[in-house]
Amino acid sequence: MSAATTAVIGHDGWVRRLVGPIRRAASLLFSVALTFLGLTCVTFVIGRIIPIDPVLAIVGDKASVETYNRVRAEIGLDKPVYVQYWRYLLKVLHGDFGRSVLTSHPVLQDLLHVFPATIELSLLSLIIGVALGIPLGVIAATHRGRWQDQVIRFGSLLGYSMPVFWLGLIGLLLFYAKLGWVEGPGRIDVAFDGIVTPITGLITVDSLIEGQYDVFWNAVSHLILPSSILGYLSLAYVARMTRSFMIGQLKQEYVLATLAKGLSPFRVVWVHALGNIWVQLVTVIALTFGSLLEGAILTETVFAWPGLGLYMKNSLFNADLNAVIGGTMVVGVVYIGLNLLSDLIYPLVDPRARERR
């Protein structure tokens, strides 16, 4: 904080303390806005590079030149590119992604309808992955080189080398078809569909709120296989990163000092060392959630899960470009939002970052 700035603001205290964080937040928002603009550019380009002429798609081959030109002007394709882009941007900011060819609803409405299913699956998988992955990573780091470490490392390695769609198929084959331990594809049995009023959109939560326990159990038995598989894949990444961060911490001097104080190794590892890597773990968690969302296309195809991924895949195969672009935008925005969130949480968890200008 330069002397000049202090002089301008005039006094110490809360005003001065706010300037730093405000400046940082502004810079962050600027980054995000820029990234968002970039995303719209890319999706705009995608929308325009289709080899199919959208005008022809509307007027057909037999139309006259005048009709063609008229429709073209109507759609706005006669305007220069930057004008088209500007119009596109405005529409996007209003949430207007056009209409779905398939359902003829506004794309945004469709997206909001299917998104909760994806969230439910991704959230549960994330919770499994993080709740198991972090402790496993810590254990691997504290037992470095020994069998626990080898097993955890190898398990993680297998986890992120596996194609999720293949693992899903194997899982269905084994646990559903052969063993009958879990329910099969789909989110809920037809018999139970629609009984529960969607409040949060998550069937498990809603059914509990309403006390519909058989719906709840049915939903859970559908959820359990895909979320375990996705959970395992998330766990692999989280455990590996946690292990790596922990090993970095265990080399630090303060670990030696806290041991010299007489604290138990348990406390040194799980309170002190873990406390120091929370910041990095937050980023890892955000990234994991992001990849769960974007991998939804594959997962939901395998499990016939009626979420965003399945919607996008069906849109693709029905040449519903509006829906595909809309879905990409939504996921892109969430992805960017997750990055922003982890950047904002950073100073809350790490006191050193609060000082940063």
Place this chain on the structure above:
Amino acid sequence: MSSTLAWRGWLLSPAPASRRQARLGGWYRSWLAFRRNGLAMTGLAVVLALVLMAAIAPLVADPAKANLQVLVDRLQPASWAHPFGTDELGRDILIRILFGARVTLTIVVLVSLIVVPVGLALGLPAGYFGGAIDSILMRITDIFLAFPRLMLAFAFAAALGAGIDNAVIAIALTTWPPYARLARAEVLTVRRAEFIEAAELQGASHLRILLTQIMPLCLPSVIIRLTLDMAGVILTAAGLGFLGLGAQPPQAEWGAMVSTGRDVLLDQWWVATVPGIAIFVTSLGFNLLGDGLRDVADARSA
């Protein structure tokens, strides 16, 4: 025998006489360290096997045979005639796996060929010149870094149409940013080094310095990152194939093979399982190789 020993002695000599000897000696030592790591060697073996499979595929079997539909033979389990069985159109799965290896290798190589030059081309100047150039280039990099890879690849394939080329472009577009960052970080570490100054004083142009002095320093970390990324690229490409967006039928592609095997999963499980294992093992191999290379590099710099 004695000549090999002589070579070894020359390579490991503690007092190398020429720059070439020193450099070769360094590589040899790294190789020895790498060789000690069993898992890394396994990874290397897998990658080499992939290349081998891709190379011998047209030699071992008639390319037509990969797509030869002998419907009478459809859905046969493993046997001497068909070691991995046949698929729903009577095609031999082993041969299709071999040809699928070609597709996988093609994608890996093409993506690498795009990603590394683009990344270096943006990262090196950003770090070297700094200032506004740095800010702009890094903003662009950050924007691409924030994009969801599979989703964008999917959207691109949706717009451009299915096919290997589009899949490669789509994957490459979201894979290059880390390399720009890597290159930039490397440049920043050596930017003020004396040997750079010496080159400048000798009259070397910026381009020459970047290409001859700085770029070679980036290569080790780039190669390691590339190997590890390829494991993920293989999975993404297979995912696209699974969705029908990669190589088109009747071309053999592992992801697509898993997808078609889905229909007969219950009784003829091998049709979907075997190509999936191929994808898994290949990705695992790249991961092991990359980890092994990184361990050697860490030990060297430690």
Place this chain on the structure above:
Amino acid sequence: MSEAPLLTLRNLRVVYPGDEGDVHAVRNVSFTLGRERLGIVGESGSGKSTTGRAIIGLVPAPGLVTAEVMRLGDTDLLKLSERGFRRLRGKHIAMVLQDPKYSLDPVMSVGHQIAETHRCHFGSSMKKARMAALEMLEAVRIRDPERVYALYPHQVSGGMGQRVMIAMMLIADPDLLIADEPTSALDVGVQEQVLAIMDDLVRRRGMGLILISHNLHLVSSFCDRVLVMYAGRVVETCMTGALAEARHPYTRGLLASLPELGRRRAELPQLQRDPAWAEEAL
């Protein structure tokens, strides 16, 4: 002086086995310590820090610690398990490290870390521990203990951080303090202050102090006895007052190469190392 010795060491050896030969970090170090101040002086690699770590049981793997005798009061340190050492650490033996920037947990407030030691050893409540920590902060002459309690390690200066470290390690009232280069990371003026505080506390509580340093001047001003170590061995033991009559050529070399105020020399003599010193027994 003192009655029964606090710490007895005879032929302490610390070895790090390695692929390319074992590294003998400490060779046959012996001394006894009462409730007095002992300084261990040596250059890097002399084994002085490792000796300190061996006493508190924190020699990192794969180091192996052996000795004929290693006793703290009545407790046999040789036969002690990790759990046994844990009971000693903080409560009977304490260790102060070099740089508070690195040796304090960066994400916990300093006061909390001091209180933590108290809670660990006395099972006290948060409130009691906090009060004890505040008292301790006053004892190390920190002027605004309430305010400093809530600060984080990166927010305090080096000298204050080191005082916090001392507070943190002495709050459970140990008998022996091992200070490993406690002032090497501090500015000269601050060094004196911190050492004075440490010295004061040690005297008042009747503790034993082992001050490990590379700085001969520092050690001789604060300690009663000096041990000079070289290549893992003790090459000289003497009372501080008698340093000028030191016999071993290494010590003489050290003394000669130290600049002195008020004494003019055209050139500072360089210490010439004789490899034979590494082999000698005491």
